[in-house]
Amino acid sequence: MRVTAVIDGLALCDGIEVMTELVGEVAAGDELLVHAGVALVRL
Amino acid sequence: MKFVDEFRDADLGQALAAEIVATVEPGRHYKLMEVCGGHTHTIYKYGVDDLLPENVELVHGPGCPVCVIPMGRVDDGIAVAHEDGVIFTVFGDMMRVPGSRGTLLEAKAEGADVRMVYSPLDALRIARENPEREVVFFAVGFETTAPSTALTLMRAKAEGIRNFTCFCNHVTIVPPLRALLESPDLRLDGFIGPGHVSTVVGARPFEFIPADYDKPIVISGFEPLDLLQSVHMILRQLAEGRCEVENQYKRVVPYDGNTQALRVLEEVFELRPHFEWRGLGFISHSGLKLSGAYADYDAELRFTVPGIRVADPKACQCGEVLKGVIRPWECKVFGTACTPERPIGTCMVSSEGACAAYYNFGRFAREREVV
Numbered sequence: 001m002r003v004t005a006v007i008d009g010l011a012l013c014d015g016i017e018v019m020t021e022l023v024g025e026v027a028a029g030d031e032l033l034v035h036a037g038v039a040l041v042r043l
Numbered sequence: 044m045k046f047v048d049e050f051r052d053a054d055l056g057q058a059l060a061a062e063i064v065a066t067v068e069p070g071r072h073y074k075l076m077e078v079c080g081g082h083t084h085t086i087y088k089y090g091v092d093d094l095l096p097e098n099v100e101l102v103h104g105p106g107c108p109v110c111v112i113p114m115g116r117v118d119d120g121i122a123v124a125h126e127d128g129v130i131f132t133v134f135g136d137m138m139r140v141p142g143s144r145g146t147l148l149e150a151k152a153e154g155a156d157v158r159m160v161y162s163p164l165d166a167l168r169i170a171r172e173n174p175e176r177e178v179v180f181f182a183v184g185f186e187t188t189a190p191s192t193a194l195t196l197m198r199a200k201a202e203g204i205r206n207f208t209c210f211c212n213h214v215t216i217v218p219p220l221r222a223l224l225e226s227p228d229l230r231l232d233g234f235i236g237p238g239h240v241s242t243v244v245g246a247r248p249f250e251f252i253p254a255d256y257d258k259p260i261v262i263s264g265f266e267p268l269d270l271l272q273s274v275h276m277i278l279r280q281l282a283e284g285r286c287e288v289e290n291q292y293k294r295v296v297p298y299d300g301n302t303q304a305l306r307v308l309e310e311v312f313e314l315r316p317h318f319e320w321r322g323l324g325f326i327s328h329s330g331l332k333l334s335g336a337y338a339d340y341d342a343e344l345r346f347t348v349p350g351i352r353v354a355d356p357k358a359c360q361c362g363e364v365l366k367g368v369i370r371p372w373e374c375k376v377f378g379t380a381c382t383p384e385r386p387i388g389t390c391m392v393s394s395e396g397a398c399a400a401y402y403n404f405g406r407f408a409r410e411r412e413v414v
Contacts, residue, residue, distance in 0.1 A: 010164075017164055019194050022304045033242065033295060036134075036184065037162025038191040040242045040304070041295050 003030045011039065050266030051089075059271040060094040066278045073099045074230060075277055076367050078220065079237035080107030080395025081265050087400040089267040095274065102367030105219045105323060106237050108184040109136045109393040110365060113321045114353040116212055117142030120181050123210060123346045124155040130173060131157045132166035133181040136393040141386065143353040147181075163195035163209075170199070170207035179342045182211045187239040189213040189331060190304040193311035196333070196340050208342035211332050213312065216240050217248050218329035219320060224256045228368050233277040235270065236262035238292045243308075245300025246290050253286040264292040311337050321355065321389055322362020361388035364397055371398040378402060 001013035003026050011018040011026050019038045020026045032039040067073065077083055083103050086092055092101050105111055117140050124131035124147060131147070138148045138159060151157035156176075160166050163180050170178035182192045192209060199207045216237060223229060236249055241262045252260045259280040263273035273291045280286060290296055311334055318330025333341040342348070355362065359381070360374040371377055371390065381387040383399050390396035394403070 016161065019164060019191065019198075021194055022190060022301055022307070035239060036188045036191040037164045038194055040187070040190070040239070040301060043295070 001032055001034045003028050003032065047266060050264065050268040052268065055268055056094060056271055059268065059275060063094075063099065063271065063275050063278060064096050066275060066282050067096055067098060068282065069098075071098060073232045073278065073281070074102060075099065075233050075235060075274065076102050076104045076223075076231050077235040077263075077270070078104040078106040078216065079235075079239065080110065080393065080397075081239065082235055082237075082263065082270060083107070083397050084395055084400050085265050085267060085270060087404040091267050091270050094271065099274065099278070101235075101274075102231075102370070103364065103397040104223070104234075104367060105320065105365045106185065106216065106240075107365075107390065107393050107395040107397070108188065108214070109134075109140055110361065110389040110396045111214060111219075111320045111323070112137070112140060112183055112212055112389065113319045114142050114355060115319065115349075115351055117147070118144060118353060119348045119350060120210055121145065121147060121150045121155070122349050123179055123342060124150050124157050125153075126177070126346055128176050129156065129346075130169055130176050130178045131155060131181065132160045132169060132178060133157065134161075134183065135159045137181060137183055139386065139392050140389050163192045164198075167195050167199055167204065167207055170204055171202075174206055176206060177345070178207050179346070180207070180209050182209050182213055184213055185216050185237070185240050186213075186243045186304075186308070189312065190243060190301075190307055193307045196311050196337055197307070199340060200337065205339075208340050208345050209333060210342040210348075211312070213331040214318060214320070215314075215329055215331065216244070217251070218326045219323055220249075220252065222323060222326050223366060224252070224258070226366065229366060231258060231367070232281060233258050234260040235273050235277070236260045236288075238262060238264050238269075238296060241290075241292065241296040241300065243301050243304045246288050246296060246298045247300070249288050253288060257286050259286050259289070261289045262292050262296055264295065310334065319352065320365075322365040356387055359388040361390045361398075364388075364390050371401040374398065
């Protein structure tokens with residue numbers, strides 16, 4: 001999923017809030033492998 | 044789309060299929076287990092098995108998280124959902140899994156406040172918005188999903204949210220694989236290893252498979268070409284007399300996994316002495332519960348949970364399907380009494396369940412003709 005924004009420490013991807021603690025800091029445009037609301041891998 | 048289109052190329056698929064045909068030994072039967080329900084879904088959706096020679100058989104393993112939840116745990120969840128003041132939150136698939144007295148969806152119809160969520164973070168948001176209610180999250184899944192639950196509980200604790208608990212049914216992948224390998228019912232030649240679980244745990248935990256059981260395992264991605272290449276890698280190991288862990292899914296899976304995720308899991312969870320799996324029975328050290336540091340968030344400690352063991356319906360053969368002993372269409376009730384609309388067994392509920400995958404992608408009709 002592509003990060004569209006980062007709000008209050010959560011990434012917004014396709015309108016879904018995603019926790020990013022497991023992949024480090026992210027920015028808009030980053031692509032993440034997301035499962036159950038948590039980013040597991042930065043692609 | 045990056046990492047998708049290039050792994051669905053039909054010409055490359057045909058070329059890989061030809062390499063597989065060239066690698067197999069004529070007259071030898073190969074039985075490979077795909078551990079993960081996501082792999083099962085891809086195999087049927089894209090007809091991957093149709094590209095394999097007849098002597099290469101794929102059987103389905105216990106890696107569908109919804110499929111392995113026993114009826115008694117569903118009953119426990121329904122009992123909690125009916126408690127006064129509770130908002131019971133659950134993933135969509137889990138709402139349709141039958142317990143002995145119905146499903147969570149039926150409990151909702153009877154008046155329980157059961158709500159579908161996309162992630163545990165959604166459940167925590169509901170808890171924030173309803174401070175006068177008790178919000179319970181029904182946590183299921185392997186090591187892929189457990190970090191999401193763990194991070195959510197860490198947020199709840201950091202924010203001091205007291206009306207949020209977790210009914211934990213998380214499981215781990217290695218113990219059931221070991222149980223399968225110890226089973227006399229099943230002769231396997233190799234494993235297609237679970238890609239998403241491995242993003243968290245890495246490939247290293249699977250080293251026992253070649254070391255202790257002399258079977259190859261290849262961690263695989265989820266696109267059709269990933270699976271074809273993984274099958275080829277397993278067959279090549281067998282042809283060359285090798286037996287090791289290989290990682291086909293290197294674009295996503297580091298060999299040592301996600302160390303931060305492993306740290307989070309260790310902080311929030313601890314292993315149960317044993318946990319019941321549908322069809323596999325009780326397996327030692329295969330389930331997770333909340334650690335002492337998170338006991339205040341444990342729904343099993345805050346609510347009365349019946350904890351009664353319930354036998355599966357006699358007609359249902361999910362257990363044999365999950366162990367790869369029978370194919371979905373060989374179950375007595377497949378496609379008749381048990382359908383995705385009215386499932387009897389868990390394997391017919393989830394999109395990752397082998398029975399639902401067979402049924403939904405039209406394999407049902409074809410296999411019945413073969414019969």
